[in-house]
Amino acid sequence: MAPSLPAFAPVATYSIVARDPVQDQLGVAVQSHHFAVGSVAPFARAGVGAGTIQSFASLIYATEGPRLMQEGASAGAALRRLLAQDHHMDYRQAGMIDTQGDVVAHTGSLCIDEAGHCLGDEYACLGNMLLKDGTWDAMGRAYEAAQGDFPQRLLAALEAAQAQGGDLRGRRSAAIMVVSGTATGDPAQDMILDLRVEDHPTPVRELRRLVTLKAAYTFNTLGGHHLRHGEYDQAIRAFTQAEALAPDEDELVFWRAVALINAGHEAQAEALLNALFHRAPHWSLLLIRVAKSRFLPDDPALIARLLSSRGDMPPAPPTPDHSDHDTG
Numbered sequence: 001m002a003p004s005l006p007a008f009a010p011v012a013t014y015s016i017v018a019r020d021p022v023q024d025q026l027g028v029a030v031q032s033h034h035f036a037v038g039s040v041a042p043f044a045r046a047g048v049g050a051g052t053i054q055s056f057a058s059l060i061y062a063t064e065g066p067r068l069m070q071e072g073a074s075a076g077a078a079l080r081r082l083l084a085q086d087h088h089m090d091y092r093q094a095g096m097i098d099t100q101g102d103v104v105a106h107t108g109s110l111c112i113d114e115a116g117h118c119l120g121d122e123y124a125c126l127g128n129m130l131l132k133d134g135t136w137d138a139m140g141r142a143y144e145a146a147q148g149d150f151p152q153r154l155l156a157a158l159e160a161a162q163a164q165g166g167d168l169r170g171r172r173s174a175a176i177m178v179v180s181g182t183a184t185g186d187p188a189q190d191m192i193l194d195l196r197v198e199d200h201p202t203p204v205r206e207l208r209r210l211v212t213l214k215a216a217y218t219f220n221t222l223g224g225h226h227l228r229h230g231e232y233d234q235a236i237r238a239f240t241q242a243e244a245l246a247p248d249e250d251e252l253v254f255w256r257a258v259a260l261i262n263a264g265h266e267a268q269a270e271a272l273l274n275a276l277f278h279r280a281p282h283w284s285l286l287l288i289r290v291a292k293s294r295f296l297p298d299d300p301a302l303i304a305r306l307l308s309s310r311g312d313m314p315p316a317p318p319t320p321d322h323s324d325h326d327t328g
Helices: 060-070 075-084 135-145 150-163 203-228 232-245 250-262 266-279 282-292 300-307
Strands: 013-020 025-032 042-045 049-054 093-098 103-107 116-120 123-127 173-180 191-197
Touching: 013 049, 013 093, 013 103, 013 135, 013 150, 025 042, 025 049, 025 150, 025 203, 042 060, 042 173, 049 060, 049 075, 060 075, 060 093, 075 093, 075 103, 093 123, 103 116, 103 123, 116 135, 123 135, 123 150, 135 150, 150 173, 150 203, 173 203, 191 203, 203 232, 203 250, 232 250, 250 266, 250 282, 266 282, 266 300, 282 300
Parallel strands: none
Antiparallel strands: 013 025, 013 123, 025 173, 042 049, 049 093, 093 103, 116 123, 173 191
16 A cells, blocks of 8 residues: 655755854755745754755654754754654655754655755755756755855855756745854844745845845944944944945945944045935935934034935934933
């Protein structure tokens, strides 16, 4: 009698799970014709491990895998325990890696061809329902040869799979998760990347764009930190790095201008702001509001000068008079 099929729809996916010991990061990147693969296949937990479950994906792997690793099981031991309890293990495909670099993958004998995986130095590449046999090997070679930081190398593996033809049904969604290998308890430090492309004609290309944009906004956040602490030169450098990565993002331009104003470079800031004001008037309103929240010097004349390039701008807000406090 033929084995019963799992209740879930097939998630034909190619993916990579890996650890970067230099950056102390764990990551997983996936692509599929399946809608919103990021909500189904990849999982990662800081200080614990990362993995993927695909081909009739069972979400129990994404919850129990990290739990078992957190309780002390290696990635290999955790996956073996999950498979031993799974009546449909022959239909599953999974990969996992832990903080020690122990990496494991499983391709069930009933996964839809072409299906397979390869193991490398602290990484595994795997896929099913692919156009070409050996796509996973091409992914591994691309990951090993890729330049750049850890997320960029994970993306290189996905791009190599797509170059081989990828999912035989086409492409639709992609996702990437990168976490710190050492948990701090601070989500801002522990979750480095968690990006998804749910439905797109070129999901891996779009995912790469989002990874670059995330890097830009990470620099923007760093610039904001320096700005709040009065470290204006450091803020300018961070905002400049952000803008270099995403030059079309007006918000990044705005905050560099704010940092320049605080550092005394009014002429440079005015040139940036004038261009923003003419593209969209809401930036002038935001300038007034950030001045009110003391992100700019307490100087109404300065704000008026910065707004003078547009005649229809609202006047600068009055400066509070702190000399006479009304105690009610």
